[in-house]
Amino acid sequence: MKRSDAGFTLLEVIVALAILSLAVVAAIQGFAQGLRLLKLAGDHQRAMLLADEKAREIVTPEEGREQGTEGSFRWERQTTVVPTPDLVPAIGVPRWRVYQIDVKVSWDERRQVEVNMLRTVSLTVPATSTPAPTPTPSTSSTTPRSTPTRR
Secondary structure (H helix, E strand, C coil), rough: CHHHCHHHHHHHHHHHHHHHHHHHHHHHHHHHHHHHHHHHHHHHHHHHHHHHHHHHHCCCCCCEEEEEEECCCCCCCCCEECCHHHCCCCCCCCEEEEEEEEEEECCCCCCEEEEEEEEEEECCCCCCCCCCCCCCCCCCCCCCCCCCCCC
């Protein structure tokens, strides 16, 4: 009886299928890990946007702590006055105050981001009142213009 070497043996086919199945499993795990990282990156981006929004929504800062939830995110905002001896003039009252705004956003049990921001606020200095000259019919009166302050 003559044996033909034209095909594969059963052992060769089983080994080839085992190698192929390992490659397929590794590829599927790689795709699954990519999807998990994509979700984590999306959550991180949404948390950063929320933290930035909560830090910027303060128009006139005041010292204090606030907290809340939005969707699956929990946020906490703390506003404190930063001591700035360089901004205090030698004579008179300070014209500026610096606030530090810290926002922490957390989700899941282990994930959190934090945004820290400094905000400079101009303090209103009471102007000394001087008597305004009364306009006479021969002079024209002008409307005083206020200079906008930067915040």
